[in-house]
Amino acid sequence: MEKIQNLINGNLIDPIKRKFLDNRTPRTGEVYSKIPDSDEEDVALAVSAAKEAFPIWSNYSIDKRSEILTRLSQLIEDNLEALALAESKDNGKPVSLASKVDIPRAVSNFHFYGTAIKHFASESHSMGNLALNYTLREPIGIAGCISPWNLPLYLFSWKIAPALAAGNCVIAKPSEVTPMTAYLMSKLVKEAGFPDGVLNIIHGTGPKVGQAIVEHPDIPIISFTGGTATGAAISKIAAPMFKKLSLELGGKNPNIIFDDCDFEKAVNTTVKSSFANQGQICLCGSRVFIQEKIYEKFKEAFVRKTKELIVGDPQDSKTNLGAVVSESHMRKILSYMFLAEKDGGTILAGGKQVKLEGELAGGYYLQPTIIEGLAYDCKINQEEIFGPVVTITPFKTEEDVLMMANSTKYGLSATVWTENLKRAHNISKALHAGIVWVNTWLLRDLRTPFGGVKGSGVGREGGFEALHFFTEPKNVCIKLS
Numbered sequence: 001m002e003k004i005q006n007l008i009n010g011n012l013i014d015p016i017k018r019k020f021l022d023n024r025t026p027r028t029g030e031v032y033s034k035i036p037d038s039d040e041e042d043v044a045l046a047v048s049a050a051k052e053a054f055p056i057w058s059n060y061s062i063d064k065r066s067e068i069l070t071r072l073s074q075l076i077e078d079n080l081e082a083l084a085l086a087e088s089k090d091n092g093k094p095v096s097l098a099s100k101v102d103i104p105r106a107v108s109n110f111h112f113y114g115t116a117i118k119h120f121a122s123e124s125h126s127m128g129n130l131a132l133n134y135t136l137r138e139p140i141g142i143a144g145c146i147s148p149w150n151l152p153l154y155l156f157s158w159k160i161a162p163a164l165a166a167g168n169c170v171i172a173k174p175s176e177v178t179p180m181t182a183y184l185m186s187k188l189v190k191e192a193g194f195p196d197g198v199l200n201i202i203h204g205t206g207p208k209v210g211q212a213i214v215e216h217p218d219i220p221i222i223s224f225t226g227g228t229a230t231g232a233a234i235s236k237i238a239a240p241m242f243k244k245l246s247l248e249l250g251g252k253n254p255n256i257i258f259d260d261c262d263f264e265k266a267v268n269t270t271v272k273s274s275f276a277n278q279g280q281i282c283l284c285g286s287r288v289f290i291q292e293k294i295y296e297k298f299k300e301a302f303v304r305k306t307k308e309l310i311v312g313d314p315q316d317s318k319t320n321l322g323a324v325v326s327e328s329h330m331r332k333i334l335s336y337m338f339l340a341e342k343d344g345g346t347i348l349a350g351g352k353q354v355k356l357e358g359e360l361a362g363g364y365y366l367q368p369t370i371i372e373g374l375a376y377d378c379k380i381n382q383e384e385i386f387g388p389v390v391t392i393t394p395f396k397t398e399e400d401v402l403m404m405a406n407s408t409k410y411g412l413s414a415t416v417w418t419e420n421l422k423r424a425h426n427i428s429k430a431l432h433a434g435i436v437w438v439n440t441w442l443l444r445d446l447r448t449p450f451g452g453v454k455g456s457g458v459g460r461e462g463g464f465e466a467l468h469f470f471t472e473p474k475n476v477c478i479k480l481s
């Protein structure tokens with residue numbers, strides 16, 4: 001059985017207390033690897049390594065840092081197939097998705113920031129003959145990067161890459177639910193050319209390792225992606241220490257379908273935006289609002305296409321939905337499905353666990369589920385379920401749908417389907433969301449700001465936003481006359 005190790009000061013090592021946790025594959029429910037159950041002692045060891053490495057790394061030329069990041073990108077690409085299979089086994093997602101989306105995106109993240117840093121510049125503000133201001137953007141020191149389980153290597157690398165590109169050292173913690181690809185990547189770090197101690201990867205639980213990172217006085221900057229409640233707990237610790245914080249949190253995204261939409265595209269993309277990665281993407285649209293005139297027609301097509309989706313072995317290329325990430329998460333999602341009818345809803349598709357056969361019998365499989373007839377403000381329509389469950393709700397006017405769409409505590413993303421340009425602009429402006437897609441979904445340009453409003457987070461990732469976050473601006477004012 002594979003034993004995962006921490007990467008500290010360039011070495012793969014066991015946790016100091018030599019305690020390990022079980023790692024299960026959602027595909028079969030079986031334990032297939034061991035994860036370090038690290039704690040604050042391991043974090044302290046990594047911090048001392050990172051402290052020593054910081055003067056070296058932050059003084060490397062931009063070209064040298066860029067070269068090392070792009071080499072890591074290349075190494076991930078060289079190992080794409082093995083990493084995709086590992087991601088699928090660890091997370092339950094179809095291997096086809098991991099090899100088309102997750103791992104290629106990790107490749108892009110390191111390549112993007114390896115090159116972005118070469119184009120990153122700071123400002124100057126001339127006061128004519130009186131003075132010149134210029135702004136230095138300096139690396140901060142040791143960055144703590146904490147990531148979730150739904151897009152494991154994809155989101156882990158999305159934080160680490162800009163932090164390193166900007167000249168910081170990193171203490172990173174992947175989710176204990178899906179640690180494998182971060183571990184496999186840690187085996188490539190030396191070969192990429194990183195000096196020891198620049199990138200440290202510590203495995204373990206949130207309350208032990210995550211919290212120790214957030215509490216450590218020598219880690220002044222925290223980039224976190226995960227649940228809203230965890231984000232709030234982290235803020236409580238970090239705010240009085242005046243740490244710089246980026247929080248990418250939960251969502252309950254509306255998907256708004258007007259009667260003038262391109263019908264086929266809207267239905268087909270809605271199937272994807274509802275159920276890709278078993279609905280476990282923070283950007284999935286879990287509340288589908290359909291304008292009255294096309295409600296019945298859309299409902300029929302959406303339900304029919306959803307029933308055609310294949311729930312099955314994540315390793316089978318025909319599978320559309322693999323397993324959800326863990327047994328406890330499956331039980332949580334099922335509890336919302338059971339609530340649907342109690343709350344006056346009707347389940348139009350799905351609503352049940354899927355029992356597969358043979359070695360997959362112990363896996364965590366769920367039917368893609370569509371519910372109608374629920375009030376916009378009921379629990380299912382307000383809380384993040386983070387699984388293959390969506391509701392459909394009819395609406396009459398723009399005002400009606402905006403009120404419902406904006407009614408949750410979240411504000412991550414939204415999707416709008418309309419051929420009316422004026423309406424597209426107006427609705428996009430009025431939606432409480434950090435990201436709005438019009439007539440598409442999950443079309444990403446890594447240069448754009450990424451993040452949410454309200455309970456979906458604070459700060460933005462992506463493009464130069466992340467490089468701004470991972471650097472400290474210092475203005476220098478030179479008197480000229």
Ligand code: NAD
Pocket residue numbers: 146147148149150151155173174175176204205206207209210211214225226227228230231233234248249250251281282384386412451452456457
């Ligand atoms: P989670 O909050 O339980 O865990 C996220 C990470 O934080 C894990 O590594 C975990 O070990 C760690 N953690 C847990 N408790 C901690 C603590 N007290 N201190 C420090 N670290 C701690 O989230 P999850 O269940 O892994 O992920 C699902 C959530 O992530 C969903 O809410 C989803 O919407 C959100 N998410 C958001 C985005 C985004 O970009 N906004 C992207 C992906 C996922």
